[in-house]
Amino acid sequence: MTISVWRYSHLALAVSSFLLLVLASVTGIILAFEPVLQKSQPYRSDKFNELTLAQTLPVLKKNDAEISELSVDANQFVQIKGSDANGKNLTAYIDPQTGKMLGVPTPQTEFFQWVTALHRSLFLHEAGRFFIGLTAFLLLLITVSGTLLIIQRQRGVKRFFTRIVRENFAPYYHVVLGRLSLIPIFIMALSGTYLSLARFGLVATEKVSPKIDFDAIRSKPERTLADFAVFQNTRLADVQTIEFPFSEDVEDYYTLKLKDRELTVNQLTGDILSENHYPTAVLLTNLSLDLHTGRTSAIWALILAVASANILFFIYSGFAISWKRLKNRVKKNTYSADESRFIILVGSENGSTFRYAQFIHQQLLTLGEKSFLTELNKYAVFPKAEHLIALTATYGLGDAPTNATRFVDLVEKYPQPQPVRFSVLGFGSHAYPDFCKFAFEVNQLLARQSWAVPLVDIHTVNDKSPTDFGLWAEAWSQQTDLPMPVSLELLKAPTPDLETLVVTSTTKTAQPDGTFLIRLQNSHNQRVTSGDLLAIYPANDHRERLYSIGVVNNELQLSIRLHPNGLGSGFLHRQSPGETIQARIVNNDHFHFPKTAPTVVMIANGTGIAPFLGMIDRNTQKTPCHLYSGFRESVSFDLYRAFLEENRSAQQLTNLHVAYSREGEKQYVSQLIARDADFIAKVLATKGVIMICGSLSMQKDVIALLETICQTKLGKSVSFYQSHGQILMDCY
Numbered sequence: 001m002t003i004s005v006w007r008y009s010h011l012a013l014a015v016s017s018f019l020l021l022v023l024a025s026v027t028g029i030i031l032a033f034e035p036v037l038q039k040s041q042p043y044r045s046d047k048f049n050e051l052t053l054a055q056t057l058p059v060l061k062k063n064d065a066e067i068s069e070l071s072v073d074a075n076q077f078v079q080i081k082g083s084d085a086n087g088k089n090l091t092a093y094i095d096p097q098t099g100k101m102l103g104v105p106t107p108q109t110e111f112f113q114w115v116t117a118l119h120r121s122l123f124l125h126e127a128g129r130f131f132i133g134l135t136a137f138l139l140l141l142i143t144v145s146g147t148l149l150i151i152q153r154q155r156g157v158k159r160f161f162t163r164i165v166r167e168n169f170a171p172y173y174h175v176v177l178g179r180l181s182l183i184p185i186f187i188m189a190l191s192g193t194y195l196s197l198a199r200f201g202l203v204a205t206e207k208v209s210p211k212i213d214f215d216a217i218r219s220k221p222e223r224t225l226a227d228f229a230v231f232q233n234t235r236l237a238d239v240q241t242i243e244f245p246f247s248e249d250v251e252d253y254y255t256l257k258l259k260d261r262e263l264t265v266n267q268l269t270g271d272i273l274s275e276n277h278y279p280t281a282v283l284l285t286n287l288s289l290d291l292h293t294g295r296t297s298a299i300w301a302l303i304l305a306v307a308s309a310n311i312l313f314f315i316y317s318g319f320a321i322s323w324k325r326l327k328n329r330v331k332k333n334t335y336s337a338d339e340s341r342f343i344i345l346v347g348s349e350n351g352s353t354f355r356y357a358q359f360i361h362q363q364l365l366t367l368g369e370k371s372f373l374t375e376l377n378k379y380a381v382f383p384k385a386e387h388l389i390a391l392t393a394t395y396g397l398g399d400a401p402t403n404a405t406r407f408v409d410l411v412e413k414y415p416q417p418q419p420v421r422f423s424v425l426g427f428g429s430h431a432y433p434d435f436c437k438f439a440f441e442v443n444q445l446l447a448r449q450s451w452a453v454p455l456v457d458i459h460t461v462n463d464k465s466p467t468d469f470g471l472w473a474e475a476w477s478q479q480t481d482l483p484m485p486v487s488l489e490l491l492k493a494p495t496p497d498l499e500t501l502v503v504t505s506t507t508k509t510a511q512p513d514g515t516f517l518i519r520l521q522n523s524h525n526q527r528v529t530s531g532d533l534l535a536i537y538p539a540n541d542h543r544e545r546l547y548s549i550g551v552v553n554n555e556l557q558l559s560i561r562l563h564p565n566g567l568g569s570g571f572l573h574r575q576s577p578g579e580t581i582q583a584r585i586v587n588n589d590h591f592h593f594p595k596t597a598p599t600v601v602m603i604a605n606g607t608g609i610a611p612f613l614g615m616i617d618r619n620t621q622k623t624p625c626h627l628y629s630g631f632r633e634s635v636s637f638d639l640y641r642a643f644l645e646e647n648r649s650a651q652q653l654t655n656l657h658v659a660y661s662r663e664g665e666k667q668y669v670s671q672l673i674a675r676d677a678d679f680i681a682k683v684l685a686t687k688g689v690i691m692i693c694g695s696l697s698m699q700k701d702v703i704a705l706l707e708t709i710c711q712t713k714l715g716k717s718v719s720f721y722q723s724h725g726q727i728l729m730d731c732y
């Protein structure tokens, strides 16, 4: 909620001020070069900072010129005004140490005059000054709201400068440059606002005129200028102007306008006749002018130029981010929520997840289905829904995106009246510690609802990977029998090249439950790891079937259950050694054997054992490995018995626990896990990994059990371990 308030304020302020902001920034960049150019002129004395008036004024007195005023500008150039020996008007830069004339000041160039007028008042006099002042104030508010957004994004003030993951150009540099130029922009905006307030008389900047008691003026003891205590104690660097006495009359005096006060000084005795300190508002106005223009420092002027250029970039990148967000937001639905069979719910912060949701939505509409697309926060009762697809990103510390924050409450509040099959697709990035955490939570939440029936195992999409999305689309399509061909335009992935695999052996003899093993050799020795998937095209058409691979003895081994009329299982069952098939190996690296885990627990039922067989075969480093597997009957297990016993002797498998659901104690694999709950908790607590492969219903039971184990024994939710890569699943 708060993030969107600040985000909308930030955007609204930027929208309302952007034209003037562009103008002020462009002119600001140009004007920043004026002090830089001025400072490159050779009129500053090297000793400027050390000189006092007691050193400079006597030198000037010796000149033939009649000086009426001395001034020191922001460049620390000392200028005198008066008349020369011939009585002609004189304005010149001098060396304050020697009194030597260095050059004649030139007026501001017409170009800079023009740009200055545009920057200050848009050539609209007071009205223009008002709008420019308002723009400075809006910039101040934009800076404040931007700072709060960065703090929220970085999850706290202390983490303000911690690393930012680079995803897209505009959001990344908007934040990175925002952090760097925050302070100069804030100073620029604050000083600009203050100068405008001063200009309109909203802060008191009146100086008090000196009050001199002329009756008390003395003409004795007469001193030389060098002996005036006040001149000895005043550095030239503190002077703005000095007005010289008009005549030699004792009643005419020096007026010293310093940076913080004004003094009048008796020209004969050096006595201070009056001293007025400036009001704070005057000091602040001068400071604002220094800070806003960079007139006192070329380096600061250049920083201001860069900060102004950054403002232009922020305008571009800010609008690019907002445009993307808007573009990807929900468009008007053709069908209402009440009449739709398919409900697609989206959790997205920056809009990219909407692109995938739109793709699914459009595909369903093309198929003539009634589909309704909305945000997760708009979850309600959907009376005709049969399918619910939740696509969600994860933000912050594994949190929900802004448009999904209320989803959990809404689901508890509005149960669906009829069974709805659901599928969750998480969008996230492995660059963050809590990978797709919110999607896992959504999946858990839905799985707990009595009305919700899992259709496809939760899938995750890392860094918007089209391939990951394609895997989900394929799995979902298989379950629903609705084509979900992932378009090239969306996925931007080349059509897969199929490779030829040779069948080396097959058990053919179907077990009572119809399970058989087939081994294949890939001719090009393409890298394949247990846990990857083999995609086959049994009818040489778009229909793809995926099988989990176990690499055993350097061959690809699939464990398959023959389904009556099964397209893929029937095709593979018909193969004989020596025959070849066309297939594609799909990298499934989220389900590879963990490289560093101290212990691995493998949980499988039925043919879900396939990838684990390969992992055990490759476990030559003898990582403690515990296999829990469930079958209908002991004869179903016979296919794997010898292999597993052999590996147990070789210590590549530490423990084997088998449950039979239709004989003996009639157990499910989840009951074995419940029995060993303490051990499972210990594995998770010590950074071990639990891998689950098999049917979705088994997965549901096991995850529910793991949730209880995690909550009661570890005080954390199962989603915590899922998002930290300690619970890996590949179920179907």
Ligand SMILES: Cc1cc2nc3c(=O)[nH]c(=O)nc-3n(C[C@H](O)[C@H](O)[C@H](O)COP(=O)(O)O)c2cc1C
Pocket: 153, 167, 347, 348, 349, 350, 351, 352, 353, 354, 393, 394, 395, 396, 397, 398, 399, 401, 427, 428, 429, 430, 432, 433, 434, 435, 436, 437, 463, 464
């Ligand atoms: C500030 C920020 C925080 C993120 N935090 C996580 C996170 O905790 N876990 C995760 O898996 N992905 C995280 N991501 C990645 C996004 O979830 C991912 O890029 C997603 O595809 C963005 O989808 P969207 O454009 O629809 O918002 C984060 C991204 C950003 C910019």
